[in-house]
Amino acid sequence: MMIGVVATVTGPAFPFIMKEFAIPLGLLGLLASAWNIGYLLTPVGGIISDRYGEPVVLAASFITIGTAIGLASKAPDYLMLLGLFIAAGIGSAFGEVSMNSLVTRAYPNRSGFALNALHLFFSMGAFMGPALAGLLIVTYGD
Numbered sequence: 001m002m003i004g005v006v007a008t009v010t011g012p013a014f015p016f017i018m019k020e021f022a023i024p025l026g027l028l029g030l031l032a033s034a035w036n037i038g039y040l041l042t043p044v045g046g047i048i049s050d051r052y053g054e055p056v057v058l059a060a061s062f063i064t065i066g067t068a069i070g071l072a073s074k075a076p077d078y079l080m081l082l083g084l085f086i087a088a089g090i091g092s093a094f095g096e097v098s099m100n101s102l103v104t105r106a107y108p109n110r111s112g113f114a115l116n117a118l119h120l121f122f123s124m125g126a127f128m129g130p131a132l133a134g135l136l137i138v139t140y141g142d
Contacts, residue, residue, distance in 0.1 A: 013137060021078040034082050038089020045094035045100070054102035057094050064091030 018028050049057040068088035075081035100115060107114035 013133060016137070017081075021081070023078050027078065031078075031082055031085060034085035035089035035092065037086050039093045040093070041090050042097055045090075045097040048094065049098040049101055049112065054098040054105070057098040061091040061095030061098065063093065064088065130131040 014028055014032070017031065018025070019025075023031075045057065045061075065088050066082045066092065072081055072084040072088070075084060099118065103114045103118050104111040
């Protein structure tokens, strides 16, 4: 569900990130993909979610994402920013697996509808994120 969120939301900020860290376009592409690297650990998130419960993993994922994104805003160099995006991606992957699991358990007779509703609201946020990010950059600068 969170796949591509970092590229979607920070896309308007990419020129500023390139300038701030003096990185070439290729490294910027790696940064855009870094969040999705975390999704390679989705099966681990499922195992942990089955063991400790979806609410615990979901809460931990929100804390991980929030902390990583908060620290990313003050990252002193590109490698730190890259590592924080990967950490946020891992948190996002764990959150997605626990959220999907939780929704299907909460609505066993309508799990397809419930999952589609969950993903619909995610899509609305992913659609509005870049517009809001662009608006903030235009309003407040870099």
